[in-house]
Amino acid sequence: MSPDRIPRDADNDYTRAAAQRRREFIEQRCGVSLEHTAQYSFDPAILPGNIENFTGVVQLPLGFAGPLRVNGEHAQGDFYVPMTTTEGTLIASYSRGMGITREAGGITTTVVDDAMQRSPVFVFEDARGARDFGDWVTANFEAIRAAAEATTRSGRLRDIEQYAASRMRYLRFNFTTGDAAGQNMTGKATYAACQWIRQHYPGTISHWFLSGNMDTDKKHSQLNTLRSRGKRVIAEVTLPRQLVEQRLRTTPEAMYAARKTSQLGGLMAGAVHNGVHPANGIAAVFIATGQDEANVAESHASLVFAEVTPAGDYYYSVTLPSLIVATYGGGTGLATQKECLQVMDCYGKGKAKKLAEIIAATVLCGEISLGAAVVSEEWVSSHDELGRNRP
Amino acid sequence: MSPDRIPRDADNDYTRAAAQRRREFIEQRCGVSLEHTAQYSFDPAILPGNIENFTGVVQLPLGFAGPLRVNGEHAQGDFYVPMTTTEGTLIASYSRGMGITREAGGITTTVVDDAMQRSPVFVFEDARGARDFGDWVTANFEAIRAAAEATTRSGRLRDIEQYAASRMRYLRFNFTTGDAAGQNMTGKATYAACQWIRQHYPGTISHWFLSGNMDTDKKHSQLNTLRSRGKRVIAEVTLPRQLVEQRLRTTPEAMYAARKTSQLGGLMAGAVHNGVHPANGIAAVFIATGQDEANVAESHASLVFAEVTPAGDYYYSVTLPSLIVATYGGGTGLATQKECLQVMDCYGKGKAKKLAEIIAATVLCGEISLGAAVVSEEWVSSHDELGRNRP
């Protein structure tokens, strides 16, 4: 075996000993010390399904913001929100937004859609072949669903969207996946469905792929913004004028003037959303709660809508069309991540929509706080104070 | 003071005692135990500038992939790449790609651009006022640069792009920022430049904002794909046909057929890039090395170009137009993150482009491995084996 190869233990690779052996290998090969990555408090036996070549941990600083008051259908009351970040000012800024929205009576949250996708594509002799196939899929939906659902306990195939181009038929399987994020479950179920399709379709399929990229997995797309991926959740608040003036040191009109101008800039830039920085809050909570951090790519999409009300108050809302969250499976059961979920009573079955509501409310607080800081010209000074700016 | 308020120590909030006090507060309020988040091995005194309300850590499992062979201008040789993830199969898949590309002679990497932005917007009486202002900015570039650079040791104002719409002039300040990611530095320097502009512009500025959203910070945009944000870096490899057949159990033609079909699906979906899953590799290395994880939003953009060569081999390239990386400042100095950077000899001054090259090469390996798995129908089975699929 090559001496370059990272060592693995063929019998049981998820042990402290195996991790240590890998650390020693890296230390020796690279001439560094892995002192801190060696410091972890859990049994590696919980890691299968989460990582290969487990070698140690990255310790990410954790803070809490809050209390955040959420008037949701799944989340109700005050929450302390766990956030991991290395960007100074971030937790302070979200906390400020949480304080203000709580004073305003809290944030109303609503989950309006829920689906996870896998999108196989089938290729035919010509476009008519593809169209015929599409009709057949529609006619055989129940059998396809049965084949898909046979592979999973919690996944349900809600519907199959179809998109036609050239001699291809792109299908988009929409599953509900309980409290798991569901990408694997969805992949496996769709694969089974496609096997059934290939066995039973009377026509000729030239070739097929399990993904034709209309999922669209690990990347933002307009399609996901339109048709949702994960949870589609909306957070709303109306900030009384007085609160804006006293606590944010600006006015609803000034905040809206900045939004208008910023929206046009974003449109001209071809920005994928019209918010300020949802990615910050989403990434910070995602890591703390064991979500797949790569899903920030999809989940950072947002649709912000704000307006000065006739009474002079400020209505502010964020719609997250592609928020992928789990409270079960994936990284949610890891030691610290589970604790972070438990702080919000969001661990395990029946909690995914609650977590989605809390994250949406958190994002809204960050939009308000940073939005106001830009207007009141406190953005740079606050970062200067809390963000060190060493270089 | 409100009993709901997360406790802070006014004198020195970055101590083990302050963190413990906050844990106790959360434990008491939420009825949970924060046993594992309490386990960290560094002195909280290193944290100012990275987080507020420090309470403990999230322990993210760390693995290494590699060796990855990079034939870069800044990164040369074999690297073991630190990756944090909770998604089973990920490290195995990237490792597979690294093994194959190394057999092919390694990956060529090239940094072709480098800039960090802040984009103030100025509003005028009318469009002509905005146009006049734009001309004045061009004429006074040197003075504006001096004002900006007075605030920073390592930042350099390269140029100012201008975009005209309505009665606004959107400026896009492009800085080089040494080995820091540079968002704060850039914000502070641009703010200073804008103060100078406001003092010296002879005309009337109606109002202005430090960001008109053409940065575009923490969100993907076409503009960033066109004009770069952070590093623009390209990774290339030519895989001999034999290697594709033997190691990936498919052919260059089959892989390309999947790409073609997937590209059309992505175009129809309005996907922001034509890659498979760059976000996975980027997020995993970002967290391990102390990058701002929210920047996955911008950094996951990619331009993949592949082709079967006349000789029947497979040329595969990834261009990352908005890769935001630092080897200095931000979270790079945290205990475990610094160790991860040191493993690749990427910590500190003069290393940012090296890290960019390694990440681009890593991304390419992930594209190849997952791309091939989809084609050879090993995608689901490998996830089933390594991804647990518990729910």
Next chain:
Amino acid sequence: MSPDRIPRDADNDYTRAAAQRRREFIEQRCGVSLEHTAQYSFDPAILPGNIENFTGVVQLPLGFAGPLRVNGEHAQGDFYVPMTTTEGTLIASYSRGMGITREAGGITTTVVDDAMQRSPVFVFEDARGARDFGDWVTANFEAIRAAAEATTRSGRLRDIEQYAASRMRYLRFNFTTGDAAGQNMTGKATYAACQWIRQHYPGTISHWFLSGNMDTDKKHSQLNTLRSRGKRVIAEVTLPRQLVEQRLRTTPEAMYAARKTSQLGGLMAGAVHNGVHPANGIAAVFIATGQDEANVAESHASLVFAEVTPAGDYYYSVTLPSLIVATYGGGTGLATQKECLQVMDCYGKGKAKKLAEIIAATVLCGEISLGAAVVSEEWVSSHDELGRNRP
């Protein structure tokens, strides 16, 4: 009455005399002669519903390209295609493509979708109000359909898509509209449906608008590319290798190399489609046949998919997802436009899909011809010969 006002005849404004009066007014006010615009051969009495202030005509040069061989489901056989243009080379280039595809056996065309939209938006107190409304619309679809269809003889309400954001519910009414383009019919029917909704919805609607811009009328959108607007029609052909070499003076491989490179450029540019110039053929036939020329904005969208077949031939397809065509109503009944439609036996009832097929086939010919000219470096020389380049 103001002397600046363009004269109108209150009794009957659609007469030769009224037109003449307006010409004289313009001639006098502007000091020009309208000699040629006065030359028209039809009775202005046919114009109500098409134009106000009729003053004369623009004479647009008309040529024919062809014969174009279409193997469609609605269009079968050889067609001479009327095209109006002022761009030299255009008809020559489309004709070249028609000749080659005819030699290859003709173009297969398939209509796979058909719908015209109007998208009202309803605004509520909050997102839950909007969600409740959405459920109510679903439950009351039949009654809403009845209200819509009561206003039209040929329009049928197929379904209503719903999109949720903030406190709004955006509806997208999809109608089939027979052989009319159907924007007016759709607007009127949707308006009636909305009146019914407003009268019967038990909850409180804050306000509403007949269009919330998700139609998306007179502008390109990803949504239209995904869900179609007008006809979704696909044209396909396989060009034998020999034909490409002899008639296009290039090879399938060279043509595909250009496509690959061009596709990446378009993706980077944020181009809305990956074709070469569908707008040229579409605009030329639209004007000749009395279509609404502003619909070029929506109709120019395309999804091109091409590949070198295993046998070395060149498969080439164009999918037009938003082709808005009529063979009845609008400008189709005007004197010359009707003649142009009749040349293809496309005038009147039951012909809209036939026309859609002919246009899609035409577009494909243009893609092939120009695509090949770029590769064989004949693009500039042919324009130099036929496009005059006077300036």
Next chain:
Amino acid sequence: MSPDRIPRDADNDYTRAAAQRRREFIEQRCGVSLEHTAQYSFDPAILPGNIENFTGVVQLPLGFAGPLRVNGEHAQGDFYVPMTTTEGTLIASYSRGMGITREAGGITTTVVDDAMQRSPVFVFEDARGARDFGDWVTANFEAIRAAAEATTRSGRLRDIEQYAASRMRYLRFNFTTGDAAGQNMTGKATYAACQWIRQHYPGTISHWFLSGNMDTDKKHSQLNTLRSRGKRVIAEVTLPRQLVEQRLRTTPEAMYAARKTSQLGGLMAGAVHNGVHPANGIAAVFIATGQDEANVAESHASLVFAEVTPAGDYYYSVTLPSLIVATYGGGTGLATQKECLQVMDCYGKGKAKKLAEIIAATVLCGEISLGAAVVSEEWVSSHDELGRNRP
């Protein structure tokens, strides 16, 4: 020669006799009468460079809207705007907008940019080869310019943008083209420049294409919205509150409420602009004045910005970033088209920016009128009255 072939006269194909021969051919082959298309008033000898296979004309109904008051830098005063359309209500609606903006004092117009593009792409062994080439192009700009400008009297090469991806270098040549639209001139000059490059570049170019699709010709792109194509022109007006209430039967606040809602819908839909229907006005004037009607694809892009002023009036602006107009060359010299240009004193040299200003002002009038009709619920009723809705 094939009996299917459309007849051409090898000696002189631009005669009445040749056109008649073609009409007879079509009439005979298709069994139709081409009575009206035969009615044209000009000598076909003017047509070379505009069309091949000239057979007759399409008579498009022409009306005038106005007077339109423009306070431009190139267009000043009142204009009667020629519009061709087959969509009832269109001219009435634009006229209404012209009346109201004139009462408000007229529309301010400003041209802020001007360029026409051709974007060749060069392919290399690898990304470093492409980068080296890019540096060489920058260093040799003057010689490249000289080679380009040697082919044209009125074209000037302003600058060359560069975009890097994979092993390609995409160049975007920006020319000013006097009063011609300039696509042919630009193509020819760029071709000459590329020939010079290929002869003089010391490195190895694998292959190249005259267009890498970053022009982006005959299709909308974000790049064109950002960097302009043709004229970038802005039209602005402030409508006094009273005028909005009395003449448009609504209020600035209600109009803005509709805009807000519509903007969010468009963003969610992935609409390429946030206007209502610029394509309508642009297409109507384009055809009347001999512009290339396919350019509606690019030219319909817009950036609308409106706001209720502190005084309660309504500021409304349209930025057209890609308006391609000519007053010389192309179809501008055709008989009726020339007359239409002359009505606005826009024919010939030195008039292109004037025409751009008039079109932008026209577009703004259409946005105001239709925008108000949607809000005041007069949209359907006015179309019902003027648009016939026959089917």
